[in-house]
Amino acid sequence: MNRDLIAGAVLLAIAGAYYATIDTIAESTLSDEVGAAGLPRLLAALLALIAVVMMARAVLAARAARKATAAVHHPDEDEENDASVPRALGLLLIGAGYVVLLPYAGYVVCVALLIAAIALYEGAARSWVVPAAAIGGATLYWAIFVKLLGVHQPAGMFFQGWLS
Known part of the structure; x- marks a missing residue:
């Protein structure tokens, strides 16, 4: 299974869990129409959107790879994939x-x-x-x-x- 698909699924789960906890934010008497939970809801929606786009790209890339008739080995791509963890840590x-x-x-x-x-x-x-x-x-x-x-x-x- 593609790493991007798994990462997208994990991000989607995190977005769902984050969204579920937003209701625990206390409303203030000074709150406006957006309220204290407005920005967290937006962030949860953006994270979910990013996760869905990431998963869709992974599925489309896998589909395109299957349709390709000749697989060409590119050492640069292998190096880039191997460096994904250090890159993420950076x-x-x-x-x-x-x-x-x-x-x-x-x-x-x-x-x-x-x-x-x-x-x-x-x-x-x-x-x-x-x-x-x-x-x-x-x-x-x-x-x-x-x-x-x-x-x-x-x-x-x-x-x-x-x-x-």
């Missing part, structure tokens, strides 16, 4: 770094660092595009969450009073 470490730095550096700086770190980790060319995308992406996420949705993000110890 991404996990980048995410952990984000979580550790967030209270100190704040949301905007951490999101910019996260975008840049993942882009470079995934092999993006070291050019002006990476910091531009990181700064633009962080600014866009800040504008969406803080200004548009009114969800205040941590400013961080170093930037108290800015960007709020």
Whole structure:
């Protein structure tokens, strides 16, 4: 069975379990129409969507592989598949770094660092595009969450009073 299909099924189960626990979030008297569970519900739905897309891609790839008449051995593909666990651990470490730095550096700086770190980790060319995308992406996420949705993000110890 394809690893992506299994991973998608596991992610779908996690999304279902996460969604089932959302009802335990207490509603505040200060809640708006979205409520305290609005963002977690959105995240659970996005995780489920990603899982379904991942499973569909795995099924379509397996179907296409069966239809192929000649199997050609590509050593580069084997190396990429063998490196999937270390690659996932690297991404996990980048995410952990984000979580550790967030209270100190704040949301905007951490999101910019996260975008840049993942882009470079995934092999993006070291050019002006990476910091531009990181700064633009962080600014866009800040504008969406803080200004548009009114969800205040941590400013961080170093930037108290800015960007709020």
